[in-house]
Amino acid sequence: MKVLLLYTTHEKQTLKIMERIKNRLGHKCDCDVIELLPDTKIDLTPYQAVLLGSSIRYGFYSKIMKKFIDAHYQQLNQIKSGFFGVNMVARKPNKNTPETNLYTRKFLAKILWKPTIKAVFAGALYYPQYNWFDRNMIRFIMWLGKGDTDVSKPMIEYTDWSKVEEFADQFYAEVC
Structure with missing residues (x-):
């Protein structure tokens, strides 16, 4: 199975998390790990699954990630997909799920993509x-x-x- 692991990051903690996920998937999946930058062009058609990871800065997830999701939500909704957010609030036990983390909850409510699976992790x-x-x-x-x-x-x-x-x-x- 071909899987896209796409992320945005500020201090590379989201990359570290994505790399750990890739290593955990091991030989089970053929994974491409790509940093989403303003000029990154992504064709989703070769992938059977997509995982997006993004960190917040000053209360907001990456505008680049939001723009990508807005442009590709129909395709993302047709394949198996996942999302994880990275923020410092998630270090608190009552703020470390997508349902209890205000930043992640607000972000997911604003987009038309509905990931199959989601999570939130504390950063560094x-x-x-x-x-x-x-x-x-x-x-x-x-x-x-x-x-x-x-x-x-x-x-x-x-x-x-x-x-x-x-x-x-x-x-x-x-x-x-």
Whole structure:
């Protein structure tokens, strides 16, 4: 089975998650992992299944991903497909499902595509890599949400990798 694993990312955490999913699918599927950029052209016809992954920044999922979905929702609705979102709110136990995560719930309500399977994962903080504005804005947002604000740490990872692997297994069982 040919599967497209398409993602958008800011700090590459969504790529790390997508790579873990690809590795979990292993030899079961022929997977193409592609980063969706503004000039990326995708032909969905060779694929029997599609998984889209996107992270949020300042409360919004990628405009590029939204534009892609808007342009391809009819095709996406005709094949087996999945979506996962990545955001820091998902680090909280009561905000880590598509139904309980406000950002993911709002995003999915705004689009005409109805993925077969969906999930939301917590991301990671890369304070030293951010520019001054982003570092301080993200630190403020994390302070408001009672998260980690120590900008000296090289990376603070909240991703639950066992949950990612469970989702990959579920994606395979339901979609592939």
